[in-house]
Amino acid sequence: QVQLQESGPGLVKTSETLSLTCSVSGGSINRKYWSWIRQPPGKGLEWIGYVYSNGGAGYNPSLRSRVTISVDSSKEQFSLTLHSVTAADTAVYYCASNEVAGTFFGYFQHWAQGTLVTVAS
Amino acid sequence: DIVMTQSPDSLAVSLGERATINCKSSQNVLNSSTNKSYLAWYQQIPGQPPKLLISWASARESGVPDRFSGSGSGTDFTLTISSLQAEDVAVYYCQQFYVTPLTFGGGTKVEIK
Numbered sequence: 001q002v003q004l005q006e007s008g009p010g011l012v013k014t015s016e017t018l019s020l021t022c023s024v025s026g027g028s029i030n031r032k033y034w035s036w037i038r039q040p041p042g043k044g045l046e047w048i049g050y051v052y053s054n055g056g057a058g059y060n061p062s063l064r065s066r067v068t069i070s071v072d073s074s075k076e077q078f079s080l081t082l083h084s085v086t087a088a089d090t091a092v093y094y095c096a097s098n099e100v101a102g103t104f105f106g107y108f109q110h111w112a113q114g115t116l117v118t119v120a121s
Numbered sequence: 122d123i124v125m126t127q128s129p130d131s132l133a134v135s136l137g138e139r140a141t142i143n144c145k146s147s148q149n150v151l152n153s154s155t156n157k158s159y160l161a162w163y164q165q166i167p168g169q170p171p172k173l174l175i176s177w178a179s180a181r182e183s184g185v186p187d188r189f190s191g192s193g194s195g196t197d198f199t200l201t202i203s204s205l206q207a208e209d210v211a212v213y214y215c216q217q218f219y220v221t222p223l224t225f226g227g228g229t230k231v232e233i234k
Contacts, residue, residue, distance in 0.1 A: 105218060106221065108171070
């Protein structure tokens with residue numbers, strides 16, 4: 001059973017860069033797609049983007065200019081970087097994945113617990 | 122982007138009664154060659170991440186109680202809880218995975234009457 005765990009700072013200053021890492025255990029990172037999803041407090045879910053184990057990535061156009069998702073297969077980790085953050089980026093950030101290998105089916109069986117990132121000056 | 126619209130925003134149902142949640146997509150999410158609708162349902166209990174209940178509009182995940190069922194095709198979908206239990210109090214989201222960007226409905230809050 002795949003388990004996911006995020007790590008990273010819970011507070012980021014306005015205009016700076018948000019960086020989170022998701023560690024994968026209980027399964028291989030290889031040949032799978034890995035996503036980031038966020039949820040502002042009291043609001044709904046927004047898909048940020050995905051990365052494949054070979055490094056190929058896809059992003060939500062609403063965030064594409066500011067976001068990078070990368071993978072380090074040797075560490076069984078993938079990461080989210082979001083530049084020039086504002087208060088609107090305050091949210092619980094989840095990493096998530098699907099069981100299917102080799103094909104991107106964008107529904108998520110596995111979710112990390114989520115980490116609240118607050119953007120403040 | 123495909124817009125997912127859920128209704129109602131909230132509903133209160135008596136224990137043991139049926140709860141029905143609707144989800145409408147702004148575009149067709151049915152792949153005509155496979156006859157599969159790219160639609161998932163999640164349950165989110167406060168303080169927890171979403172939990173996948175149903176994929177492909179009607180395929181229940183392993184371990185999900187059979188009181189949860191999904192139906193629909195194309196643009197109109199329904200999640201039904203046949204006999205509401207106390208542990209079903211949560212917010213429920215639909216999500217399309219037909220195209221990127223993946224998009225979610227706004228959520229339906231289910232409470233006990």
